[in-house]
Amino acid sequence: MVRIFSFAAVAVLFASSAAAAATGRGKCGTTLTLPSELESKAAEVVKTHKLKIASMPSGSRAASRSVPVNWHVIDDGSKGKLTSAQIAEQLRVLNLSYSNASMPFTFTLAKTTRTTNSDWFYNAFGGTSQESAMKSALRSGGAGTLNLYSVDLSAQGLLGYATFPSSYSSAPSKDGVVFEYRSIPGGSLAPYNLGATLTHEVGHWVGLYHTFQGGCSGNGDFVSDTPAEASPASGCPKGRDTCSGGGLDPVNNFMDYSDDACMYAFSSGQATRAAALCNQYRASV
Template identity: 50%
Template sequence: MAFRGLRWSSRSTGVASVFLVLLLGPGPVVAAPLESAGAVDPDCAGTAAGDPHANARAKARPGAPHAAEPNELTAAEAAAQDRAVDSAYARRVGVAPLGVPHGKVGITVDVVFHVIAERRTRAGGDIPLALIEAQVKVLNDSFGGRTGGAWTPFRFKLRQVNRVVNPAWYPIVPESSAEAQMKRALRVGGKHTLNVYTGLLDEELLGWATFPKQDLDPYDGVVVLGESLPGGTAAPYNAGDTATHEVGHWLNLYHTFQDGCDGQGDHVVDTAAEAEPAFGCPERRDSCATRPGLDPIHNFMDYSVDACMYEFTYGQVFRMIKAWKAFREP
């Protein structure tokens, strides 16, 4: 992972004690060996039913049309998602939890990697365990505030690596019947279990993810280009921040450029409005000149290259915790 320096967000941290709230204990452990392997017959897998990406967001490479992302949320859809989280949070929690000292508690997220390959070689998609372990470290560094952003309580624990050779699922095509079959056949655990699917992706995408929802979605999880993991070949997107970005969506974060310069933006108070995705690392870009702040190009929820991204904000931390308590906490 590229070194970014120990820089802290220039946003106010005075609200940190309000945002860092208590969530007790890890979810159940996935009862499976760390490594498992086997070819899966697509004829024996499940079939598509409904829309597998009703709440999906995708990260595109430069040059890929922004409009090509699977099921980009409209302003109305984003507002509906927020209302659903608010309602579920009110039912489950009732009142706001008490603040707790920084760093004293954590939420353990069990992680299962499904390595989808065309054949049992690196070129065929079968990435080594070392890349997966490095990716989990990147998640823990990023969400732990060790790259320069806000501390979050989320800690990621690798529980299983499932290796599957199936040419019918390679490349992984968003919103396809093959993706639906793959996820129905492979997904394990409850809403609190992070299922990550790696492989070659279609349509010049780096990854996509589902948002949390009331009921367990069989398509729930994160899909990332295998070579975007730390040490992969997808430079400059090979330091692991594609997965960080997609896990942000899995925890209910929107893109920093949601709604552009209008509306509620990404529905977070301490990220500046942004007209469009940032590619590369356009320092001091201000695409919404009539709104306060420079573009948040260093935020994990933008499209900047990995070496440029290093932070979540405390407003995003609050949003993730609230969604976890509303929908994902066991």
Template identity: 50%
Template sequence: MKPLAAAALLAALVPAVPFGQSAPSASTGPSASTGHERRGDDCARPPAAPEARHRTDDGHARDRMDLSPAEAAAVETRLNRILDGLVQGGHGPSKSASLRRAAPITVPVYFHVIHAGAQGNVSNAMIQRQISTLNTSYGGGDGGANAHVSFTLKAVSRTDNAAWFGDPERYEGTYKPRLHQGGKSTLNLYSTYIGGDLLGWSTFPWKYKSDPTMDGVTIHYASMPGGSIENFNKGFSATHEVGHWLGLYHTFQDGCSGQGDRVADTPAERDPTNGCPSFKDTCPTPGEDPVHNYMDYGYDTCMTSFTPGQGTRIHNVWTAYRA
């Protein structure tokens, strides 16, 4: 573990800078694996779920953002308690009626490029395309529901650090506190190399209070629009992970049983979708699997939309945790 004084000094040396400029490079040794341990809270899986469920047929998993049914139930209980409190505090006669009228959400974005020399040093144009993709996904520009969430790029930081780039899971507890900007309604988006089968990961809104500087989304740089990962290079890994950051679960949360993803208009789904099947219906409850939803695991080329219910959930969770 690096002494705190050294960490503070480094933080001062690596500020986020206005878009289009470069920040000084940073180089540090490893810290304790605090990030990994903290992430463990968010990423606990049901014990029965085999690892293979989280891989697509060509070896890429979106992330490890699954909650056990018990964890999701606990989150929902807390969320509903907060929302009920807000409604009783004079925000309207009913939770759904008052929150449906919520104002559009505008999210400031600090984009942090972690690279190793030329590797992963994505261009400003690519970053702009990623922001545009988020705005299209969350603004209904894809033909899906308009979630009324928009994203504004505030600044880009660039950090040349081969160690962080080579193992961002290990160094998450190092780079996030040093690069993080803003508060609970600010999105910190980190692009870096993610080895193995992952395309990214996120933190959930209800984790912000206990660990604010770890808040944010990490994506594989080659998943950005025009990137090099075949079938996963339209920028929807960021769309998917930001969905978690906004409080959405996977469409296959809880499988065919229980409360699912707590969104009524996304039919229950037993397993993550691999590739891009034209049709899949894995649960006895009504409705085909939402294979084209951003919160499933299909190819980017297969993903087309959020639903109105997901938009409502985003606004409810935002009201409770990020407003």
């Protein structure tokens, strides 16, 4: 599953079938650096975003499953060296995001590895030899262990990519999430620096498709309570309705392509689907 981020134009790119091995989040941006005039406001934006997430109905967490997380920090010798505090904050946002709609998962850091490798840092995108080498060297745990790899994906125009639960049995060494290190809360990749990239990619890891999967016809994302959506959302277009008769587009859903500040919800149907797929393919979760 590939989350796409075009620095030149919005990329309307997504998997065309439920069996696809890649998915994406299309974005438009003009710079990789958070403008200096916004730096002082970054902490408040993150705080406001957390309040939006926390305001969503949480439902029952009685069946919550603890997911061990192995975070693999890749750097080039200077860039990419995330601190323990930054990792902890991203995981806090991830858990806050998965605390609504009865999402049955909590994520706990099991270990952190740190590797200086410029080739992996800049070139470990899906299907490359660098991705294979990185994951072969670092991945650990079983189907229920979430392996995260923070790298620089800007040259490929990506925010992140992940594997689906059903892919584990055929390619266990590839399992996990690779994502842009600057997308963490307070990172420099505004407006995608509130931590929603990881929430989105972990959504794929537990079995969720994009809300716009399949457009206005067919089974869509295979979740009945996420209204059909003809195309990915960009920015935060509240009131957008691209598929008549099914309700407004779910632009606040983590599985759309909206800006991070716009994303704060999962649906109960998504929680049910994720639990069922993890029961089937990630039995240890």
